Structures are given as structure tokens and as C-alpha cells.
Amino acid sequence: MSLDPRVNRIDLSKIGNEEQHTNSHLITWEVFHQEKKGKQVIHVGIVHASNPEMALVLAKEQFARRGATTNIWVAKTSDVYSFSYEDEDIFETTPSKEFREAGYYKVRDRIEAYQAKNHTV
Amino acid sequence: MNKEAIKELLYKMGDDALIIGHRNSEWTGIGPLLEEDLAFASMAQDKVGHAQALYQISHEVLGDKDPDTIAFQRTEKEFKCCQLVELPIGEYDFSLVRHFLFDHAELIRYEMLTASSFKPLAQLAKKVKGEIKYHVMHADSFLKQLAKGTEESHARMQAALNFAMPFAYGIFEKSEYEDVLIKEGIFGGEEMLREKWLEKISAVVTAAGLTMPQVADSKIVYGGRKGYHSKFLEPLLDEMTEVTRTDPGAEW
Numbered sequence: 001m002s003l004d005p006r007v008n009r010i011d012l013s014k015i016g017n018e019e020q021h022t023n024s025h026l027i028t029w030e031v032f033h034q035e036k037k038g039k040q041v042i043h044v045g046i047v048h049a050s051n052p053e054m055a056l057v058l059a060k061e062q063f064a065r066r067g068a069t070t071n072i073w074v075a076k077t078s079d080v081y082s083f084s085y086e087d088e089d090i091f092e093t094t095p096s097k098e099f100r101e102a103g104y105y106k107v108r109d110r111i112e113a114y115q116a117k118n119h120t121v
Numbered sequence: 122m123n124k125e126a127i128k129e130l131l132y133k134m135g136d137d138a139l140i141i142g143h144r145n146s147e148w149t150g151i152g153p154l155l156e157e158d159l160a161f162a163s164m165a166q167d168k169v170g171h172a173q174a175l176y177q178i179s180h181e182v183l184g185d186k187d188p189d190t191i192a193f194q195r196t197e198k199e200f201k202c203c204q205l206v207e208l209p210i211g212e213y214d215f216s217l218v219r220h221f222l223f224d225h226a227e228l229i230r231y232e233m234l235t236a237s238s239f240k241p242l243a244q245l246a247k248k249v250k251g252e253i254k255y256h257v258m259h260a261d262s263f264l265k266q267l268a269k270g271t272e273e274s275h276a277r278m279q280a281a282l283n284f285a286m287p288f289a290y291g292i293f294e295k296s297e298y299e300d301v302l303i304k305e306g307i308f309g310g311e312e313m314l315r316e317k318w319l320e321k322i323s324a325v326v327t328a329a330g331l332t333m334p335q336v337a338d339s340k341i342v343y344g345g346r347k348g349y350h351s352k353f354l355e356p357l358l359d360e361m362t363e364v365t366r367t368d369p370g371a372e373w
Contacts, residue, residue: 026154047156048154048155048156049156050266051266053262054262054263054266057160057255057258057259057262058156058157058160059156060160060255061156061159061160061163061164062156062159062160065163
């Protein structure tokens with residue numbers, strides 16, 4: 001069956017009697033973009049493709065068309081493991097554990113005092 | 122350096138790029154899947170960019186008219202593109218096979234031109250060869266995938282290849298300046314390009330499980346480089362220049 005929508009039109013009178021084309025051979029690939037060598041590779045979206053080579057080829061135009069790029073990674077969506085959103089509460093932090101957050105440490109005043117004392121500004 | 126010879130080379134390359142860019146852009150919005158629609162349109166846009174850059178060299182270095190005038194205000198006879206690029210988009214199999222045959226020739230042509238004695242063209246060649254390398258990568262991936270897909274996709278790719286090949290050989294039609302270009306080190310020549318191209322595409326076609334069509338010399342479609350075109354170029358130019366003709370020289 002053709003992927004060209006103009007070739008493969010659905011015959012409305014036969015809906016329900018015929019197997020419909022679903023593009024089921026196309027799986028999804030997670031796409032990761034790297035701006036510069038050595039920088040982190042960041043998830044940017046997905047593409048549909050039937051193999052890794054084509055996923056890379058298509059991802060290049062979807063996600064590297066604009067802006068600096070040094071590399072692209074793709075991985076099968078089915079190879080990605082994640083938590084369930086139902087368990088989102090595991091990420092909640094109790095107020096008494098603020099000391100784990102960077103913002104808890106108010107050291108700015110100490111840095112400024114040091115700089116003033118040593119004339120480093 | 123022979124200005125006429127360089128202009129001839131810039132025009133045939135620019136016209137090929139402009140016309141195939143216009144043709145391939147016709148798939149925008151009706152591509153086989155969203156990602157491919159976008160990729161194909163983006164590559165078509167690259168081609169128009171190459172045409173613009175080539176006409177710009179003619180304008181700046183040879184004192185020719187500005188790129189827009191060169192692109193939109195010439196008659197069909199003055200175009201030097203090969204007939205392969207003029208043909209309608211047909212089914213996706215043909216458009217992909219044409220893209221495959223054309224871009225392999227483009228990549229080798231620009232690689233050869235990186236050593237050109239005509240510096241502006243050598244510089245442009247170095248700048249665009251990455252883009253065309255991607256175009257070839259894209260074409261090879263699709264060719265392989267569809268040739269090894271289903272019975273129908275394999276048959277379609279083979280039929281498209283058989284149909285396109287006599288036109289593809291027409292890419293290498295020599296101009297009257299061929300010897301001058303080679304002698305002055307401007308371009309290595311169509312014959313060398315054709316040999317390298319044939320070797321490259323034969324390897325990919327065979328690896329994809331397709332058969333290289335044998336084309337008799339008498340079946341090769343020549344003429345484009347001398348201004349003799351298929352019946353499909355004129356309507357394309359009419360459409361392409363419709364806006365310019367309503368208000369020539371308009372600025373926006």
C-alpha cells in the first residue's frame with residue numbers, strides 16, 4: 001500500500017469491510033540534540049521511522065534545521081523506562097528538607113563581605 | 122579566465138538547482154509522512170539557495186544581472202537545466218529516485234569544484250558540500266528502505282529507476298566550453314563526473330537489491346544544456362514567475 005495520501009484514498013463505502021492502512025511499521029524514536037561537543041545531549045521530541053538510520057535522517061531536518069548542532073541521538077521510545085505519573089508524589093520534598101536545595105544557602109552576603117574586604121570587585 | 126565558459130557552468134548548475142528545488146517543493150503539504158514532508162521541503166529550499174548563490178557569483182564576479190532577474194526573467198530557451206529536473210514530480214517513487222540520481226551527481230560535482238581555479242566557485246563548493254552530503258544520505262536511506270520494503274515498493278523503485286536513468290545521463294551533456302573549463306582548471310569535466318557518479322550509484326543501487334538499468338547511448342535524453350527542453354519546463358516557469366510578472370522589480 002502506498003504512503004502517498006493521493007494514491008491511497010479511503011473508499012468511504014467500504015469502511016468497516018476493509019483493513020485500513022495504519023503505518024504500523026513506523027515506530028517512534030526519541031530524539032536528543034547536542035549543540036556543541038562536550039555539552040549535554042537534550043531530549044527535543046520524537047520522529048516516526050522504520051529504522052535508526054531513517055530516524056536520524058528525519059530527526060536532522062526536524063530538530064537541527066535551525067540553530068547550532070554537533071550531533072543527534074535517537075533511541076526507540078520502547079527502550080525508555082519511566083515512572084508512572086501516579087507516583088509523582090515521590091518527588092515532593094517536605095518543607096523541613098529545604099537544606100537539600102541550593103536556594104537554602106544564603107551565602108551571598110558572606111561573599112560580598114569577603115569581596116569588600118579584599119577589594120576584589 | 123574565460124568568462125563565457127564560467128557563466129555557462131554557473132547557469133547550468135544554478136538552473137538545475139532552481140528547477141529541481143521548485144519541483145521538489147511541490148511535495149510540501151502532501152508528503153508521505155509529516156517528518157518526510159518537512160525534510161523534503163527543507164532540502165528543496167536548500168536547492169533554491171544554491172541557485173541563488175551561483176547566480177550571485179555571476180552577478181558579482183562576472184558583472185551579470187542580479188540573481189532575481191537571472192532566475193525570473195529569462196525565456197525557456199535561455200535555461201540550461203537538464204531535462205531530468207524538469208519532469209513533473211509524479212509518484213513519490215520517481216521523486217525519490219530523481220533526488221537520488223541528481224544529488225549523487227551534485228555531491229561529486231561540488232567535491233570536484235572545491236579544487237576549482239575559479240576561487241568564488243571553489244569557496245561556494247566548500248560551503249555547500251555538507252548540505253548536499255545530507256541530501257545524499259537522505260536519498261540513500263529511502264532508496265534502501267523502499268527497495269527492501271515490500272514487493273510493491275521494490276517494484277516501484279526499480280520501475281522509477283528504469284524510467285529516470287536515460288534522463289539522468291542527460292545531466293552530463295557537455296557544453297561547447299567543456300574543453301576550456303578542463304584546460305583552465307575550472308572544472309574537471311562532465312565525463313570524469315559521469316564516471317565517478319556511475320561507480321557511486323551502481324554500488325548503492327546494487328546494495329539496495331535493485332538492478333542498474335542498461336541505457337543505450339541513443340536513449341539518453343540530451344538537449345537541456347543547449348536550451349532544448351521537455352514540454353514541462355514552460356508551464357513550470359509560467360507558474361514560478363507569476364508573481365514577478367505582475368510587478369517586475371517590486372520590493373518587499
